[in-house]
Amino acid sequence: MMQFHLPRFFISAILYLATCFGAVWLINPQSLVNFVGPSAALVSGLLLIWGITPLIAVLLVTPILAFGLNYYLHFDANIAVMSIALLAIILQGFWTKQLVFRFVHYKKWLISRKHLFFFLLRIGPIASLVSASAVLVISMLDNQVMQGTFFYTFINTWSASMLVAVFFIPLLLLAKNAEQLKLTKRLFVSFTSVLGCLAILLLLKTSQYEQQSYREALFKQSKVDIERLILAEVTGVVNQINSLSAFFKASDYVSLSEFNLFSESIFNQNSSVRALEWAPIVALNQREKFEQKSSVMLQQDFQIRERLANGKVALAQPRSQYAPLYYIYPQQGNQAALGLDVYSNPLHVLSMQKVIDSEQVIASAPISLVQDEQARPGMLFSNAIFSLSEDNKAAKLTGQNKLSIIKADKLLGFVVAVVQFDDFFHQLARKREQEVSFFIQDVSSHQTFTLFGQTLPTANRYTEIINMEVFSRHWQINIAEKQPWFSQAKSWQAWAVLIAGTFGALLFQMLVLMMAAYSSELGQQVDIKTRALILAKESSDKKSLAKSNFLQTLNQELRLPLLAMKACVEQLKKKGINNKQVTGISHAGSNVALLLDTMMDLSDIESGKIIAKADCFDFYGFLQRTESVFKASNAYEGKSIFFLIDDSVPHYINSDELYIQKLLHAIVDSAHKLLKSDDLRLSIKLHKHKLADASLFFTITSQNAAMVNVSEQVFAQQNHDELSANSTTMAMAVKYSHLLGGDTTLAALSSGAGVLSASIRVIISSIEQQEAQQGLTFDIID
Structure with missing residues (x-):
């Protein structure tokens, strides 16, 4: 198994x-x-x-x-x-x-x-x-x-x-x-379904490609905007520091009021700078004098301090020179930083020697700054300020080595900016609230520092990493879509293609299978009709067989009395008794025998035991003989019939001469009764179908001047069954015409005159068949 x-x-x-x-x-x-x-x-x-x-x-x-x-x-x-x-x-x-x-x-x-x-x-x-x-x-x-x-x-x-x-x-x-289903239909359904599947797949795939392309374009645009805005903000901060640095370089002495006034103009530019600071270079031998002068000018106790290794602040130890924070704008809220020697900053945060050696602004590692009773990440941007001697100015004009010039310059101090990008990042995030999220880290060292945000989920989202150099620091910006694709708002085009494509494909497949189902449905109906016809035929055959058996039995039962009656009549005639009663008995027996023969004929035709022949014979000669028989018959005393043969009727046809003769006798007898006329006219015409196949039409009308009208009720209700019930001869005519491939009808002309017509199918004899038949006729005559 x-x-x-x-x-x-x-x-x-x-x-x-x-x-x-x-x-x-x-x-x-x-x-x-x-x-x-x-x-x-x-x-x-x-x-x-x-x-x-x-x-x-x-x-x-x-x-x-x-x-x-x-x-x-x-x-x-x-x-x-x-x-x-x-x-x-x-x-x-x-x-x-x-x-x-x-x-x-x-x-x-x-x-x-x-x-x-x-x-x-x-x-x-x-x-x-x-x-x-x-x-x-x-x-x-x-x-x-x-x-x-x-x-x-x-x-x-x-x-x-x-x-x-x-x-x-x-x-x-x-x-x-x-x-x-048949093999051809199964192949058609399969091939059509596959084509339809490929078409709808291509449509949906194209729609998906357009959606994702538009989505990717929006994401990339957001990424470029974020990168551009961050760079612009950092550049703006550095420009402010450079402006302040240029101010100190251009003046021999900058007073506190001048510093505050210049810094105020910078702060009005709405940047991320929290404080601007100036740290001049103070030699060891000038420390005491500098502290006294600063205390008077700042109107507070000013002492040069340093940050210890444990993070605490204490009085600075003796060394060759100091760089204490002297000017701070705004001073309010930053008084604790006054006098702090920037040389005491931890080297992993900001190396002042690196600031001196560099010609550009140097950014520190992120540090935690307390603002509004909250600790937020911040950075120190610092720039060294030098004054050029007269010799160095001349050397610059002659194009000497830049490094040698800088080393010969006198270091005046440091411009320091305390920068917090937190508000800027929040503002930028609010602008992109419906589009993207970003996460910014300082990865300059092995220990990363988070500047903004938190780790972003990446499942079913576009993500991008931007590496940015920020004045000796290395920032890594992770950008991701705010929402995953499945929960993002979709355009009406996306919904239209999805819904229309789905129901269109369903309708297409349904129509393809509907055709196959309709074929099966028709086949089933044909099978049902076929079975019904077979059952009807079997029932009809049984009825016909029962009828034939009944007629045969009846014929056999009635033949014996008729034979006895006939024998009795013959005995009476031999004895010389031939009166009117004996003659009537003889005629009655003959009529009964004829009726039995007719019944057997009809039964054999219905059961299919009799098949019409297709022999070649002289049709014109046949009509002449038939007309003579009608005129010579005792039954037609006082009656007349006139044969009118159309020119289209050929002399020789292939058909059954015997049953044509029986048909003519039956319709003529019926015409006398139905048309109620003793003077009849029989018109014979031919209609060709194709090649030698043709139909003969026998039309009987009354020759009287005053046409005999057929009753409207009789004409309206005439059909084969009614005619058969009304007249045995008419029933015979109908059966004989059916046997010969035609039909018999009773109709009325526009004038009201009755018309009885019969048709049969015949074959026009070929020249060879006519010559052969003529040869047989001449041999018989000889």
């Missing part, structure tokens, strides 16, 4: 893996949820035809699928997500089987358009709700978000599952139940 199911197991496993990876690859953007809908539809179809084997294959192969998604596509296919996906696939498969079990088991899903409609409705729109609902939970787990709407994800999964189901399951059932 396992050997029998082993091929099904491998086929199911391969189709399952191919569908999962194919759906993830084809549906943009690539996501862990993309495979659930199509794979659920696939397993539903396999479950319908192969039973439990596909489910075993899915259970065993799912770990391989999870490993492949993790290893090759870097999806977080964890146990929770894969368990929910697997349960959704199995549940949809079993639900689909329960919904359409009767359609498949009794093979009636394609027998009519009504059954097909409800079959597609159950395997597609209804069953696909399972995987679409499960994907909502998977999306929340995969994207690690609970807020936002996932309605587009629901509709997208529902659409994918439904389309795979309505295209794949019918083709699978047609391949298994080949007896439902």
Whole structure:
């Protein structure tokens, strides 16, 4: 048994893996949820035809699928997500089987358009709700978000599952139940379905490409804007520092009021600078004098201090020179920094020697600054200020080495700016609130420092990393979409293509299968009609056989009394008794015998025992003989009939001469009774059909000047059955005309005169047949 199911197991496993990876690859953007809908539809179809084997294959192969998604596509296919996906696939498969079990088991899903409609409705729109609902939970787990709407994800999964189901399951059932349609129809349905599937796939793929291109363009634009704005803000800060540095270089002495006035103009530019500071160079021998002068000018106790290794601030130890913070704007809130020697800054934060050696502004490592009772990250931007001697100015004009010139210059001090980008980053984040999020770190050393934000989720989002050099510091900016793709607002074009494409594909497949169902429906109706006709024919044959048996029995039963009566009449005649009564008995017996012969004739015609011949004979000679018989017959005493032969009637025809003669006798007898006239005219005409095939028409009308009108009630109700019931001879005429391939009708002219006509099918004799018949006639005469 396992050997029998082993091929099904491998086929199911391969189709399952191919569908999962194919759906993830084809549906943009690539996501862990993309495979659930199509794979659920696939397993539903396999479950319908192969039973439990596909489910075993899915259970065993799912770990391989999870490993492949993790290893090759870097999806977080964890146990929770894969368990929910697997349960959704199995549940949809079993639900689909329960919904359409009767359609498949009794093979009636394609027998009519009504059954097909409800079959597609159950395997597609209804069953696909399972995987679409499960994907909502998977999306929340995969994207690690609970807020936002996932309605587009629901509709997208529902659409994918439904389309795979309505295209794949019918083709699978047609391949298994080949007896439902012929090979040509199955090939037509399969080829048309594949073309339709490819067309809708191309349409949806194009729409997805346009959506993702537009989405990517918006993200890249946001990334460029963020990078540009951050660089602009940093450049603005440095420009302010350079302005202040130029101010100190241009003046021999800058007073506190001048410094405050210049700094105020810089602060009005709404930058990220929290404070501007000036730290002049003070030699050891001038320390005491500088402290006394500064205390008087600043109107507070001013002493040069330094930051110890433990972070505390104490009086500066003796050394060759100091760079204490002398001017601070704004001074309010920053008094604690007055007198702090910038040379005492930790080297990992800001090396003042590096500032001296550099010609540009140097940024420090991020530090925590207390502002508004909150600790926020900040940075120190510092620039060394030199004064050029007269010799150095001349050397610059002659183009000497720049490094030698700088070393010869006198260091005046340092311009320091305390910068906090926190407000700027928050403001920038609010501008991009609906688009992107960003996370900024200083990664200049092995120990990173967060400047703004927090680690960003990257599942189903566009992400980008920007590496930026900020004046000796290295910043890393991580940018990601604010919302994952599945919860982002979609344009009306995206919704229109998804909904229109889904229902258009469903309608297309339904119409293709409807044609096949209509063909099956017609075939079924033909079978029903055929069976009904066969049963009717069998019933008619039984009735005809019973009638024939009855007539044969009746004929045999009546023949014996007639023979006895005839023998008795002959005995009476031999004895010389031949009076009127004996003659009447003889005539009555002859009429009864003729009636029995007629009944047997009619019975044999109905049962098909008599078949008309197609012999060549002289039709004109036949008509002459028949007319002579009519005129010489005793039954026609006081009556007359005139034969009128049209020129189109050939001399020789192929037909049954005997039954034509019986037909003419029957219609002439009937015409006397129905037309109520003793003077009749028989017109004979021919109508050619094709080649030698033709029809002969015998039309009988009254020759009286005053035409005899047929009763309207009689004419309106005339048909073959009524004529047969009213006249035995008319019934004979009808049967003889049918036997000869024609018909008999009673009609009326516009003048009201009655017309009785009969038609038969004949073949015009060829020249060879006429010559052969003439030769036989001459031989008989000789």
